[in-house]
Amino acid sequence: MVLLHTPPGELGSTxxxxxxxxxxxxxxxxxxxxxxxILVVMFICNHCPYVQSVEGRLIALATEMKSQGVxxxxxxxxxxxxxxxxxxANMKSRAAEKGYPFDYLCDETQDxxxxxxxxxxxxxxVYDQERKLRYRGRLDDSPRNPxxxxxQEMKAAITTLLEGGTLExxxxxxxxxxxxxxxxxxx
Numbered sequence: 001m002v003l004l005h006t007p008p009g010e011l012g013s014t015x016x017x018x019x020x021x022x023x024x025x026x027x028x029x030x031x032x033x034x035x036x037x038i039l040v041v042m043f044i045c046n047h048c049p050y051v052q053s054v055e056g057r058l059i060a061l062a063t064e065m066k067s068q069g070v071x072x073x074x075x076x077x078x079x080x081x082x083x084x085x086x087x088x089a090n091m092k093s094r095a096a097e098k099g100y101p102f103d104y105l106c107d108e109t110q111d112x113x114x115x116x117x118x119x120x121x122x123x124x125x126v127y128d129q130e131r132k133l134r135y136r137g138r139l140d141d142s143p144r145n146p147x148x149x150x151x152q153e154m155k156a157a158i159t160t161l162l163e164g165g166t167l168e169x170x171x172x173x174x175x176x177x178x179x180x181x182x183x184x185x186x187x
Contacts, residue, residue, distance in 0.1 A: 009125070009133050009135070009136025009137070010117075010133060011133055011134060011135075011167075012132050012133060012134075013132065013133045014132060014133075015039065015116075015125070015127045015131040015132075015133065016112070016115035016116055017029070017030035018075075018105075018107075018115075020075065020106060020107055020112060021088070021105065021106050021108075022103050022104060023088075023091050023092040023095045023096075023103075023104045023105075023106075024103070028073070028103050028105055033071050033073065035069070036069055036070060036071035037068065037069035037070060038065075038068075038069070038070040038071070038126060038127065038128060038129070038158055038161055038162065039070075039073070039126075039131065040062075040072045040073070040124065040125070040126050040127075040154075040158070041075065041116065041124075041125040042058070042072065042074050042075070042122055042123065042125070043074075043075050043076075043113060043116070043118040043120075043121055043122065043123040043179065044058075044074045044076060044104075044121050044122050045077075045078045045083070045085075045086045045121045045177075045180075046076070046085045046086050046091060047078075047083055047085035047086055047177075048121040048122075048176055048177040049177070050120075050121065050122060050143055050144065050175065050176035050177060051122050051176065051177075053143060053144045053145075053146070054122060054140075054143060054146075056146065057139060057140065057146060057149075058072070058102075058122075058139065059099065059100065059101060061139075061154070061155055062100075062101045065155075065158060066101065068162055070158055070162070072102035073103045074103065074104045074105065075104075075106075075107050075112055075113070076091055076104065076106055076107065077107040077110045077112065077118065077179050078179060078180040079110075079180045079181060079182045079184070081182070082180060082184075082185075083180045088106050088108075091104055091106060110179075110181060110182060113179055118179060119178065119179060120174065120175065120176040120178055120179060121177050122139065122174055122176050123136075123174055123176065123179075124136065124137065124138070124139060124154055124174055126154065126157055126158060126161070134161055134166075134167050135154065135158075135161075135167055135171060136171060136174075137153055137154065137171035137172050137174060138154070138173065138174040138175065139152070139153070139154045140153055140154070140155075141153065141172070143174075143175055153171075
């Protein structure tokens with residue numbers, strides 16, 4: 001497991017588009033989320049312990065924010081050949097088992113991860129109504145221990161945007177396992 005921290009986001013940049021298969025056997029395009037007041041694009045996977053640690057909190061946040069027009073979409077870009085836990089079949093099982101309230105998409109070519117500049121799982125990108133990047137950072141201040149959370153930073157960012165505010169100041173990097181790129185040796 002290689003621990004990485006996300007680089008600072010290029011705030012104000014436009015979200016790249018995508019068209020990817022989901023675990024619901026439908027293709028999901030970026031434009032499918034055009035009516036969302038806020039769009040959270042998150043790069044996750046099945047096997048990463050950092051994702052597993054925040055998974056319940058992500059499910060709760062996505063469920064809570066849905067009524068406010070906030071949409072979450074999860075994308076798995078990991079190489080399933082060297083990491084079979086992250087295969088499409090296992091993505092379907094994981095989403096069903098956990099009851100994901102968000103679309104879970106497979107980026108088999110890894111082109112979408114590259115377009116976003118995603119580096120790790122989890123990696124979070126929060127876009128406003130105009131699909132400009134306003135937050136790239138961690139979910140909260142305790143990525144591995146839910147009981148120790150004192151600051152729900154991504155939720156605070158989303159709430160500020162919903163209220164018409166702007167995000168100023170430092171955004172703390174997310175941290176997690178490196179995205180498992182095709183052609184790289186497992187490890």
